[in-house]
Amino acid sequence: MVLRKGSISNEVEEYLKVIYKLERKTGFAKTLEIAKQLRLSPGSVTNTIENLEKRNLIVHKLYRGVKLTDKGKKIALAVIKKHRLSERLLTDVLGMDWSQVHEAACKLEHGISDEVLRLLERFLEYPATCPHGNPIPGGSKGVKEETEPLLDLEPGEKGIIVKITEERKEVLEYFERIGLTLGSLIRVEEKNLADGLIKVGIGEAEVYLTPRLTSIINVKRIRKKSEGDKPLS
Template structure:
């Protein structure tokens, strides 16, 4: 899996969660990832191993998980798609923000193709923020 379009929605969610935890805490401990994603530690272990094989993260036992350069790049792309999805849902479709966030979580994985993302960004006026700031 070398192409971000080939990554599963699950892997993309992990990348987002690890990114957020790194921003808050410097690294992401497996327990924090499990809590963030509402999954078990066993699930975390298997997924992190898979992500390491794909060179998306590095994991040092008892020190946590960190994104590789490639993992960080993909995480930022997923976050961008999430924010664009929220803007589409709130600005164009007038969906309430409380509903838009969950819908954007699903939509962000479906619009991985730059042939969709770039025109969407242009149509939305290249927004600099998401609906909630």
């Protein structure tokens, strides 16, 4: 394989992807957070960050962290798109379970050329989201679903699970075990128990979720029926 000069390596793509996600969460991506996400030492991350800045992919603001330039953002979005379309390919076409696809897609995403991306997107008919409900950049401009964090629901409120923002196998396998998948109905029973635990009901089951697990679940809230509405019998 011949690497073109100035071509973007897998490593750079990973960095830009992580920075994009952190930036969306907190405005800036801090070096320590980037290191944590990539499971690297802060020292080695600092070197690469300097390099990314030289290549005009990010800007570094002292004490605040880094932000992507337009050029960096374009690459990050393309990698995220390749990741999420790869996940769709794995679930929809190859029949892989949604809990298992993230890790495989992490490898596939770096091997997809822009041309293959276009063909893949067309073949999959421009899906709006990955199998975990996360939006595919530039995907079909379908109806915008209203979603909100499960944490915003008060005890007694219900929602349909529409998005899970963390896709690691360990997490999704556990969710699957307790019946927590996209499309399932979830009720908040109690909040702020010891250590911030949240008691939720899924079908007949009642389970406790940690604040961190709760924070990665997004739902479409089910509005309460107005007074006088009779339940369907």
